[in-house]
Amino acid sequence: MSPRYVAGLDLGSTGVKVLVTDAHGEEVLIEQRPTPWRHGAGGTTDLLAADLLATISALLDDVAAELPEGSRIDAIAVSGMGETGFLVSGDNVVTAPAFAWFDPRGQEQVDALPSSLTDEFAGVTGLPVGVQVSVVKILHLRDTGLDLAGLRWFNLPEFVVLSLGGDAVSELSLSSRTGLLDQDSGEPWTEMLDYIGVGPDFLPPLVAAGADLGCATAPALPESVSGARLTVAGHDHLVSAVSGGAIPNDRYHVSMGTAEVLLRVVDAPLNRAARTRLADHLINAVRHVVPGQHVLVAGVKTGLLMRRALQLSDIHDRAGRDALDARIAALPVDSISDGGVEITGARNDDGVLSVTIRTDGVDSAELFRAILLHGNDEIARLIEALDAEVPAARSTLLTGGWADMASVRDTRAAVLPDVSVSTRSQDTAYGAALFAARLLTPEPAPQQQEKTMNELTTLERRGMAAISTDEGNMLIVAGDQRNGMKAVMTDAVDGPGSITKEQLADAKADLVRFLGNHAPAILLDPEVALPQIVDEDVLSRDTALVVGMDASGFEEVDGIRFTRFVEGMTPRKVRDLGGSAAKMLWYMRSDKQTIDSRVGDEIRELVKACTDEGLLLIVEILTYKLEGEPDEDYKAVFPTLIADATQISVECGAKVLKLPYPGSADACAAVTKAAQGVPWAVLSAGVDHETFIEQVRTAVANGASGAMAGRSLWKDSMAVSAETREDLLTNRALPRLNELRAAVNG
Numbered sequence: 244m245s246p247r248y249v250a251g252l253d254l255g256s257t258g259v260k261v262l263v264t265d266a267h268g269e270e271v272l273i274e275q276r277p278t279p280w281r282h283g284a285g286g287t288t289d290l291l292a293a294d295l296l297a298t299i300s301a302l303l304d305d306v307a308a309e310l311p312e313g314s315r316i317d318a319i320a321v322s323g324m325g326e327t328g329f330l331v332s333g334d335n336v337v338t339a340p341a342f343a344w345f346d347p348r349g350q351e352q353v354d355a356l357p358s359s360l361t362d363e364f365a366g367v368t369g370l371p372v373g374v375q376v377s378v379v380k381i382l383h384l385r386d387t388g389l390d391l392a393g394l395r396w397f398n399l400p401e402f403v404v405l406s407l408g409g410d411a412v413s414e415l416s417l418s419s420r421t422g423l424l425d426q427d428s429g430e431p432w433t434e435m436l437d438y439i440g441v442g443p444d445f446l447p448p449l450v451a452a453g454a455d456l457g458c459a460t461a462p463a464l465p466e467s468v469s470g471a472r473l474t475v476a477g478h479d480h481l482v483s484a485v486s487g488g489a490i491p492n493d494r495y496h497v498s499m500g501t502a503e504v505l506l507r508v509v510d511a512p513l514n515r516a517a518r519t520r521l522a523d524h525l526i527n528a529v530r531h532v533v534p535g536q537h538v539l540v541a542g543v544k545t546g547l548l549m550r551r552a553l554q555l556s557d558i559h560d561r562a563g564r565d566a567l568d569a570r571i572a573a574l575p576v577d578s579i580s581d582g583g584v585e586i587t588g589a590r591n592d593d594g595v596l597s598v599t600i601r602t603d604g605v606d607s608a609e610l611f612r613a614i615l616l617h618g619n620d621e622i623a624r625l626i627e628a629l630d631a632e633v634p635a636a637r638s639t640l641l642t643g644g645w646a647d648m649a650s651v652r653d654t655r656a657a658v659l660p661d662v663s664v665s666t667r668s669q670d671t672a673y674g675a676a677l678f679a680a681r682l683l684t685p686e687p688a689p690q691q692q693e694k695t696m697n698e699l700t701t702l703e704r705r706g707m708a709a710i711s712t713d714e715g716n717m718l719i720v721a722g723d724q725r726n727g728m729k730a731v732m733t734d735a736v737d738g739p740g741s742i743t744k745e746q747l748a749d750a751k752a753d754l755v756r757f758l759g760n761h762a763p764a765i766l767l768d769p770e771v772a773l774p775q776i777v778d779e780d781v782l783s784r785d786t787a788l789v790v791g792m793d794a795s796g797f798e799e800v801d802g803i804r805f806t807r808f809v810e811g812m813t814p815r816k817v818r819d820l821g822g823s824a825a826k827m828l829w830y831m832r833s834d835k836q837t838i839d840s841r842v843g844d845e846i847r848e849l850v851k852a853c854t855d856e857g858l859l860l861i862v863e864i865l866t867y868k869l870e871g872e873p874d875e876d877y878k879a880v881f882p883t884l885i886a887d888a889t890q891i892s893v894e895c896g897a898k899v900l901k902l903p904y905p906g907s908a909d910a911c912a913a914v915t916k917a918a919q920g921v922p923w924a925v926l927s928a929g930v931d932h933e934t935f936i937e938q939v940r941t942a943v944a945n946g947a948s949g950a951m952a953g954r955s956l957w958k959d960s961m962a963v964s965a966e967t968r969e970d971l972l973t974n975r976a977l978p979r980l981n982e983l984r985a986a987v988n989g
Contacts, residue, residue, distance in 0.1 A: 247683060250306065250316050250471070251675025252299070253479060254278070254323025254399045256343070256501035257550070257644075259295075261302045262672035263316065266680055267944045267989060273669055274305040280343060286595065288343035292329055295341075295399070296406055300463065307465035315467040319407070319459060320679035321400040322476040322671050325420030326377050328398040330384065330391070331405075339389055341399065342380045345501070345547060345594045349379035352386060360438060365522030366515030369419065369426040369529045372522075373592050378422035378435060391441050396421065400475045401447070408460030409473035411447040416477040418449060419529035426512050426529060426537075452477035452532035453678045476678040477532035479671045480504045480540065483642050485532060486667065486674030488985030491761070491977055495636045495659060498670070499643035499651065501546040502591075503618065505625060505659075507539040507633060517632050524628035525591040539633065541625040544594040545618035546645055548586070551596045552614055556607035564648070570608040571650035584609065586617035615654040623658050636660055638974050642670040661974050680989070696919035697898045699859070706859030707899065707922075709787035709823040710764035714988045717899075717924040717949025720759045720980065722751055723768040723791035723826070724953060727929075731958045734967065742963065747771050750961055750968060752781045757972035758957060760786050761980055766826055766951065767791065769809050769816070777821045789861065790822035792849075797830055802870055804830035805841065814849075814856035824859040826901065831864050833887035834880070843895045850896035861951075863901035863926070864888045882910035889917040901926050901951050904938040908945050915946025922948035927955035932979045939986040949987050956980055 247266040253259070259278055263271045279294035306316070326344035329337045342348060353372055356364075364372045373379070377396070385391055397405060398417040405411050418424045423446060425432045431446050439445070450456075452475060459471045476482045484496040484506050496506040508531065513521070518528040527540040558564055583602035588595045598610065629636075642665040645651050656662045667673055699707060712718050722728075729739040729747060751772040759765030764787035767773055773790065776782050792812045797804045806828050817825045827849055829842050836842050846862060853860035866884045868877040885905040892900060900923035905914050914923060925942040927935045927950070935955040939947075956979050960971035 246311075246314065247317050248310065248314055249318045249320070249676050249679035249683065251476065251672040251677070251679055252302075252319060252321045252323075252400075252403065253482075253669065253672040253675060254295075254321065254403065255479065255671070256324055256345070259298050259302060260669055260672045261306055262669050262676055263306060263310070264673070264676045264680070266683060267940065268677065268680065270673070272306065272309045273672070274302050274309070276302055281340070286345075286347050288346045289340040290327070290343070291340055292337040292402070295403070299403060303465055303468050307467045310467055316471045318472040318474070318679040318682040319468070320453070320474045320476040320675040320677075320682075321403045322479050322482040322675040322678075323398070323400040323403075325398065325417055325478045326375055326380075328377060328396055328421075329402050330381070330389070330394045331397055331402070333393055333395075335405065338394060339384050342383075344375055345544065346380070347374060347594075349374035349383045352379050352382035357438070360435060363434075364422070365519040367425050367427075367432055368422050369512075369518045370422055370522060370527050371525050371592070373525075375592070376422040377420060378439065381439060385439065391439065391445075394441070394445070395447055396423070396445055397447070400477070404456055404473050404475050406461060407464070407473055408458060409456035412450045412454065412456060412475065413446045413448065414452055414454075414475040414477050415449055415530045416452055416481050416532045417475070418446060420478060420527075421446075424530075426518065427515075429530070450475070451534050452482075453681055455682055472679070472682040474678055474682055476675040480506060481532045481538060482674035482678070483670040484508075484538075484674075486642075486670040486677065487640075487665065488981040489533075491638070491981065493634065493637045493973070494978075495639040497639055497641050497643075497646075497655070497659065499546060499641060499645035501544075501550065502542045503545045503622075503645070505541040505622065505629075507629060507636065508533075509537050509539060509633065510535070512537045513539075513632065521628060521632060524625060526625060526628060539629060541629060542591045543589045543618055543621045543625070544591060545589045545614065545621075546643075547594050548588050548596045548614050548618075549611065549645060552607070552611050556610070558607070567608060567611060568648045568650050570606075571612050572653070574608055574612060584613040586613050589614075589618050589621045612650065612654070615651060619654060619658045622655075626658070638978070639663070640665060642667070663978075696893050697896055697921055699898055700854060700857065702857035703854070703859040703898060706787075706824045710789060710859075711949065712763055712984060712988055716943070716987045716989075717922065717951065718762055718984055718987050719764045719766050719789055719924070719949075719951040720754075720762045720956060721766045721926070721951050721953030722754045722759060722772065722957075723766045725768060725771060725795050727954065728961060731954070732961050732963050734962045734964055744771055746963055748775060749965065750963070752776055752779070753965065753968045753972060754957060754961070755781050755786075757969055758976050758980060761977060762984075763787060764789050764823070766953075769812060769820060770794070773820045782821075787823040788821050789824045789826050790817040790820050791826050791828075792817065793826075793828040793863075803832065803835060804867060806830060814853045814858045814860075817858060818856060822858070824861060825853060826861040826863055828863040828865060829892075830867060831884075831888040831891065832866060832869065833884050833891055836891070838891050838894050843891060846892060846895040846897060850898070859899060860897075861899045861901050861924075862892050862897040864892055865903065882906045882913065886910070886913045886917045889914050889923065890919075893917070893919050893921050897921060900924070903928055904942060908941050911942045911945035911947060918946075924949040924951050926950075927952040929954040929958065931955065932982075936982060936986050939983065943987060943989050950983060952980075952983055956983070
């Protein structure tokens, strides 16, 4: 069977990009062409629909030529800039050019707005009043002679989907940029529509990002693209932000394109008064591409200023930019006296690069650094305004083309907290491709090709939902280790062995507080962590509790290992501790044990007891090297041991499995076949995070249903010091969890 490919199309201010991935998110190819703007006097910048569609057509032809022979694009998602769009008649004829979001036209219309609208504008729409907002450009076109009767507004990505053959819609995150949407109701703002002189159908039907909008049926599409499913992924900065998974609420996602955007996620809309206060600082409070979430978007036009500085310095290629970057890094801190170079233009309502030079000898490196420092000044003002409304951010992720420059990264690190940099070259296009992948009709995974061997009861299904992501994949933070957790707390003055039960309990509470509460579920032990973590309200009500029933260590009989229950642990006790599910570990050598052995009897007995209690049981299997067994022999037989142990466990009644990574894609497929439809999650086994992420991606692509991770997430974040724990769990372990969530969800 040919691989399935999807495409993410990014309509950017500088370039139009298309990125193709396979169905599992692996990048296959990227193509790019310049955005075909028309530039006029005074900074006016607009776009003809024919030029945009010709650019996209050429890109799709490029993609078709590069695809492996016999392959096709099965789905396309389109993301792009906000504020810019086309007015289209009922028969889909474009009636005017699209104005760039940074086009200066429309100030007369802003000045003419009645106070009844300007006083309410920010509180209703979440946007500041200004020429950047789509409604102002629409008013400009109306006032310069365009009859709006019978027309509809399409933001650029929506227009492209329509032109490719998709449904006519308004996507919520893009519509949030127009000034026509009430942020509280999610419906068009009637008073503004009345002022413009249009009816409620001026905006096509509102949909969430990722909605299935039909197929690509436009004429002249390459054969390998025609018929692809279509969707609008949403506003480019927001799509970029989710390209690596969910964003922690205490992180800045900084998208560094023509606009430099600082983005914060909030789980509910701010009230009108807060939206108005933020708008006074040109900060938007609008809808996210993630259903139910909102974002605070603070922008500066430093990317635009930097681009113009490069042009002014006659730098037009990557080599020239890299050379400039190196020269900036070599500048002494005080290369220019205070006031020697003055820059303005970064404010989001400006964008005009204004340079005042009061000293001799200023070169392009000093000019560029002055622009960066000016950007820092503007960003500091935005952060102050944001901090007045929401808790201060604790970390920052830089994305976008400008983040490639060391001078940009170093300068921003002086004003933004704990800066890290995305490793992707095209975050927005990749994020759009993820939306496209969701449109694919899932091919039956190996575990779905036959009826599940051991069906879940209704109560067990509820337990399964509680430990899974919204997409239905298991994701559990493992915190049931005892001695293993002590061993990584290396700041203990007298060594890990000196750590008391109380200190370990405090550490586990912080593990829940700063990491586990961000996952669907956390696995904890009843010897140290429970019941205190539940009784002291540390565990979030939105995070399910999985209770570990196995005691530390094992007994050995004739070289075969057997685990023990924590004393007094039963399915009823798990319920009493607040558990949504239980987990029990068994060691197994499937070449030495069978379904009729002691381990088989133990699995059958506990599965039945948990089913009778209405409690979901996760059966964890570990294998091990026998005494005297050569390493190479054990390594060779390991995949088979895991697959055969899976089969034994399932035949003994296991309904959910937690298993080691069996070593390869083929081995994962063999485990999935052995599981006979029983869902299995891969465990981290203490490997480093980067290794585990790749293991999870491979396992999920070959039938696994999720992951359960402990040490790979937190082994370098646990400490005796509470302050150190909070810092490392929040800023190191939590981003790993978010990356793991994305890998689990495919």
